[in-house]
Amino acid sequence: MTINYNRMEVLIVEDDEDDYILLKELLEEAFGVVGKIDWAEDFSSARLLIKQSDYQMYFIDNRLGAELGLDLILSIKQKYEIAPPIIMLSGVDDRRTDIKAMNYGADDYLIKSQLSPLLLERTVRYILNHKIFEEKLNRLAHYDALTGLYNRSIFNELMSAAIEESKRTEKAFALVTIDLDDFKYVNDNYGHPAGDLLLTKVARRLKHSVRSADIVARLGGDEFSLLIKNVENNFNLVKIIETIMRVFDTPIQVRGKELTVSISAGIAIYPHDAIDSRELIEHSDRAMYQAKDKGKNTYSFYNQDLHQQAKNRHSLELKLTAAIQQNSLILHYQPILTLASQKIICFEALLRFRDEQGEFYNTEELISIAEQSPLINDLGLWVFDAACAQLMKWQQGQQYSGKIAINVSPKQFKTSAFTEHVLSVVKQYPQLCHKLIFELTERDLLDDQSTTIERLQRLVDVGCEFSLDDFGTGHSSLTYLRTLPLTIIKIDKSIVQKLLDDPRELALCKAIITMAQALDIDVVAEGIESQQIAKLLESLDCPQVQGYSFARPKPADQLEFIFSQPPETST
Amino acid sequence: MKSNMMSIHMCDDDLDDQLLVSDALLEAKLGNPIDFTNNGLELLQYLRREGEFSHLQGEPLPGLILLDLNMPIMDGREVLNELKRDPVFKAIPVVILTTSKAEEDIAKTYNMGVNSFIIKPVSFDSLVETIKSMTNYWFHIVSLPDNLK
Numbered sequence: 022m023t024i025n026y027n028r029m030e031v032l033i034v035e036d037d038e039d040d041y042i043l044l045k046e047l048l049e050e051a052f053g054v055v056g057k058i059d060w061a062e063d064f065s066s067a068r069l070l071i072k073q074s075d076y077q078m079y080f081i082d083n084r085l086g087a088e089l090g091l092d093l094i095l096s097i098k099q100k101y102e103i104a105p106p107i108i109m110l111s112g113v114d115d116r117r118t119d120i121k122a123m124n125y126g127a128d129d130y131l132i133k134s135q136l137s138p139l140l141l142e143r144t145v146r147y148i149l150n151h152k153i154f155e156e157k158l159n160r161l162a163h164y165d166a167l168t169g170l171y172n173r174s175i176f177n178e179l180m181s182a183a184i185e186e187s188k189r190t191e192k193a194f195a196l197v198t199i200d201l202d203d204f205k206y207v208n209d210n211y212g213h214p215a216g217d218l219l220l221t222k223v224a225r226r227l228k229h230s231v232r233s234a235d236i237v238a239r240l241g242g243d244e245f246s247l248l249i250k251n252v253e254n255n256f257n258l259v260k261i262i263e264t265i266m267r268v269f270d271t272p273i274q275v276r277g278k279e280l281t282v283s284i285s286a287g288i289a290i291y292p293h294d295a296i297d298s299r300e301l302i303e304h305s306d307r308a309m310y311q312a313k314d315k316g317k318n319t320y321s322f323y324n325q326d327l328h329q330q331a332k333n334r335h336s337l338e339l340k341l342t343a344a345i346q347q348n349s350l351i352l353h354y355q356p357i358l359t360l361a362s363q364k365i366i367c368f369e370a371l372l373r374f375r376d377e378q379g380e381f382y383n384t385e386e387l388i389s390i391a392e393q394s395p396l397i398n399d400l401g402l403w404v405f406d407a408a409c410a411q412l413m414k415w416q417q418g419q420q421y422s423g424k425i426a427i428n429v430s431p432k433q434f435k436t437s438a439f440t441e442h443v444l445s446v447v448k449q450y451p452q453l454c455h456k457l458i459f460e461l462t463e464r465d466l467l468d469d470q471s472t473t474i475e476r477l478q479r480l481v482d483v484g485c486e487f488s489l490d491d492f493g494t495g496h497s498s499l500t501y502l503r504t505l506p507l508t509i510i511k512i513d514k515s516i517v518q519k520l521l522d523d524p525r526e527l528a529l530c531k532a533i534i535t536m537a538q539a540l541d542i543d544v545v546a547e548g549i550e551s552q553q554i555a556k557l558l559e560s561l562d563c564p565q566v567q568g569y570s571f572a573r574p575k576p577a578d579q580l581e582f583i584f585s586q587p588p589e590t591s592t
Numbered sequence: 593m594k595s596n597m598m599s600i601h602m603c604d605d606d607l608d609d610q611l612l613v614s615d616a617l618l619e620a621k622l623g624n625p626i627d628f629t630n631n632g633l634e635l636l637q638y639l640r641r642e643g644e645f646s647h648l649q650g651e652p653l654p655g656l657i658l659l660d661l662n663m664p665i666m667d668g669r670e671v672l673n674e675l676k677r678d679p680v681f682k683a684i685p686v687v688i689l690t691t692s693k694a695e696e697d698i699a700k701t702y703n704m705g706v707n708s709f710i711i712k713p714v715s716f717d718s719l720v721e722t723i724k725s726m727t728n729y730w731f732h733i734v735s736l737p738d739n740l741k
Contacts, residue, residue, distance in 0.1 A: 160717070169619060169716030217714045222608040224716070229611060274606045276691055277662065 026052040032059050032076040034067040034093060035110070036085050040133065044080060044110075051138035051145075064088035071096050078145070079107045081127075083118055091118070094125040103156050106148040110136075165239045167217055168224035176238035176246060180298050183236075183248050187291055190251075195258055195290045197247040197265070198305040199227070202283045202317040204243035207275075215275045222275070223282060226268045231261065246305075252290060255331035256393060262286060262320050263335065283318035285309055294323045337382070338390050341374065345399050350374050352407050355574035356583070357426065357545055357567045360559055365583070367458060369426040369567065370408040371574050372400075392432050401433040402442060409446060409453055411577050416452055420584040426458040426488060431473070440476040447483050454484040458509065462490045474504060481506045488545070492533065502540060510537055514548020514568070520557055527557075534563055598655030599625040600727070603635040603671070604689065605663045609712065613658065616719045622727055627654075631663040632671030639681055656727070657686045658710075661699060669704060676705045687726060 031048065035041040041060050048055060059076070061067035064085045071079075071093060079097060081090040090109060098104050109122040109130045119130045128148045131140070160166075163175040171179065183194050201223065208216040220243065227245055228237045236248040247265075252258045265286065272279040287309025295301035304323040312321035344350050350372060357367040374382045391397040408427045415421040433439040447453050459480070477487055488509035489501060493516045501507070512533055519526040530546075537544045546558050549568030558566060572583065602613055610628045617626055629635045635657075636642075641649045657675075661668035668688065675681045687708040690696045696709045710726065713719045 164717075166717040167715045169615065169720070214714055221612065221714065221716050225608055225611040225615060228615070271607075273608060 026056075027054045028056045029077045030057040030059070030075070031055060031078045031080065032061060032067070032070060032074075034061045034064075034079070034081040034085065034090055036062055036082065038062070040082065044136070047136055047138055047141055051142040064090075064093070067093055068096060071100070075100075077105050079105065080110055081107065082110045083122070084112065091121060091125055091127075094122070094127055098126050103152060103159055106145060106152065108144065108148075168221050168239045170224050170228065170245070171236060171238035173238065173240045176236070176240065177298070179236050179238075180248060180301070183250065184291060184298055184301075186250075192250075193252045193290050193293060195247075195249040195252050195288050196301050196305040197249060197262065198287045198302075198309040199245040199247065199265075199284050200286075200309055200313070201243040202285055202313075207280060211275065211278070211280075215278075218275050219273055219280060219282065222273050223269075223284075226273075227265065230265045230268045256334050258288070258290075259331045259335045262288065266318075266320060285312040285317050286320035287312055287323070288320060289323040334390050337387070338394065338396065340376075341387060341391060341400070342396060344374055345396075345403050348403075350403060350407075351576060352404065352411065353574035353576055354411070354580055355567060356572045357565055358571055360555070360563055360566045363571075365421075365423060366565070367424040367426050368412075368421075368580075369460070369574075370404065370411070370428070372404055372428070373576075388430065392430055397430050397432045398436070398438060401429060401439055404428070405439075405443065405446075409450070409457075412456060413450065413452060414577075415584075420581070424456045424458055424486075426460050428490070429459045429461060431461060434473045434476050437476060440479055443480055443485065444483060447485070457484070458486045458488050460488045460490040460511070461505075462495070470504065474506070477506055491547075493529065502536075502542070507542060509543040509545060509565075511545040511547050511567075512563075517546050517548050517554065517558075517568075518550065520554055530558075530563075531561055534561055538562075597624050599627065599652070600656045600658065601627055601629070601635075601638070601654035602658040602660075603629045603632065603663070603668070604658070604660035605630045606660070609660070609689075612716070612719060613723070616716065616723045617727075619716075619720045620724045620727070622723070624655075624727060632666030632668065632674075634665075635659075635671050636666075636674055639675075639684075653680070653684060655684070657684055658689055659686050660689050661695065669699070672704045672706065 083090040106128045109127045165172045272281045289305035308321045308323040352370045354368040356365040391400045412425045486508045491513045492510045493513045545565040549570045638645045659668045
């Protein structure tokens with residue numbers, strides 16, 4: 022066996038400098054060039070070096086003033102699955118200390134007066150040989166030799182640990198049971214070595230398809246199991262599972278042949294689907310067989326109903342992503358008018374997206390899906406660009422010179438990208454200055470207030486306005502009114518529509534209008550669907566209105582007539 | 593010692609094999625940096641620091657090349673001919689990866705100027721062992737010309 026010592030880094034713990042120098046010289050004589058030899062002259066500096074650095078060998082004198090070198094062994098052992106060689110040194114041959122050192126986990130116990138280069142070289146060589154053997158045993162006990170993944174026995178331990186962790190952190194995790202589809206066919210037609218090679222490649226793909234904290238194991242045959250940690254919601258889990266399924270889209274090369282591989286996966290979630298690991302495995306297995314029954318190359322959740330919803334959302338997210346890329350989204354525009362003169366002062370741009378059958382999706386649901394991923398940023402930019410383009414078209418045609426209101430999600434202010442984009446567009450097209458209103462909903466608004474407010478303020482500085490949408494449905498926080506640079510609040514339709522029937526809503530509406538006037542903030546009443554309510558609002562001095570009673574949201578090409586006619590005043 | 597640790601380059605069109613080798617390197621605790629190209633033509637561009645690899649201008653060349661034989665565009669045999677004609681590149685040790693003993697025998701008949709062949713092992717553990725012995729051999733025992741260090 023040839024061992025290269027020229028990279029080896031050694032720590033010597035020794036309170037006597039002469040003894041340290043002696044040992045250093047012996048080591049150099051025994052091993053030739055050694056990578057590095059560090060010296061710790063007392064217990065506490067040794068502790069620090071052990072903690073901060075990695076050595077490939079430790080020599081520890083047992084007598085360190087008032088402390089014992091023996092007590093350092095544990096700190097080294099804790100750091101490693103298999104610790105590097107630890108050799109205890111002593112001035113006297115004391116059998117009790119010798120036995121103690123062995124029990125603590127030292128690899129040898131040497132008497133200083135007996136040290137020689139030959140003894141050191143031989144001792145170290147034997148220890149290293151044992152370490153290699155120990156490491157092999159450790160691997161065999163924990164890992165599957167074919168794929169290098171965890172094996173069944175350690176996987177069960179890791180799952181028990183995950184259950185304990187989940188109890189403590191109250192975070193769910195998923196057990197995913199995976200079985201290759203038609204693996205038998207590969208073995209039968211190409212032979213077992215080809216089958217084995219396929220399994221090692223499948224294992225790599227699985228391992229690289231999940232986060233590093235997740236656990237991937239091969240339980241035997243063509244059966245794999247995954248633990249997906251910290252599952253926040255089913256929606257994210259579906260995304261992870263979809264990623265795993267997709268890594269098998271490309272065929273796997275086995276001995277020059279391209280084999281198409283697919284998997285069936287079953288998913289059960291702790292603690293929702295099971296009370297212990299036995300039940301979790303059972304339920305995940307059952308889900309996997311459901312996936313096989315469904316025709317393979319698919320996945321199935323133990324709790325179907327719960328996850329159908331998550332799957333639908335995922336497919337909608339994909340469609341929405343494609344729609345942004347293909348520019349197949351559309352905007353409808355609904356006027357906001359002054360109540361007294363019935364003059365259009367603003368158009369609110371509203372996102373619309375049709376499915377294959379031409380039906381509109383629920384916009385709120387689209388937004389809430391987009392908000393759970395970076396998609397909201399692309400969507401926000403698309404809406405902004407499309408609305409600005411429309412406004413400039415109207416301006417050019419001299420059809421309309423008022424403002425445009427664009428809905429934004431608080432998430433778009435989490436980074437500076439949206440703000441920077443708006444700033445550069447306004448700089449490039451000065452005709453947009455003082456024409457842009459951004460509508461923020463007060464639901465889940467702004468956690469990181471100071472940076473957000475700073476971003477809003479930068480937009481205000483170039484002539485943009487902010488309006489607080491759906492006022493009265495969320496916290497209706499007065500803090501927002503005070504701290505955000507708002508110029509408009511929109512009273513939610515749920516209040517407006519009950520004005521005639523509920524005196525409390527009426528009182529609330531009155532109070533909001535009065536408060537807004539005092540703060541010099543404009544008020545828009547939303548969702549006006551009857552003339553009676555319009556009249557009532559007029560009596561309350563509500564300055565601006567929006568609703569079906571005045572005009573419905575329409576695509577831009579159907580709005581042209583509005584510009585040449587007075588607004589609708591029916592019903 | 594890690595700062596001047598020699599890097600390994602693997603030229604193989606099979607992305608799964610690339611994953612296997614880089615995982616095996618990690619598992620072997622060797623820590624040598626590894627990078628990849630997918631065919632012989634890319635390998636030449638990579639070594640010459642041309643095209644998409646021009647940002648590597650001035651970086652040291654790899655200390656070892658793992659070369660697959662069957663690749664599209666330019667296969668292992670063709671690129672090896674090019675390498676062995678180049679005064680600088682010919683000094684870089686090349687290990688040919690084959691999938692079977694038969695393939696190795698065929699490859700040997702071409703007299704490509706290398707005598708290191710490794711049959712891609714089936715199991716991950718034996719790959720780790722192979723990588724350990726291979727890198728140990730090339731990086732510790734064989735002394736390399738100074739311009740590659």
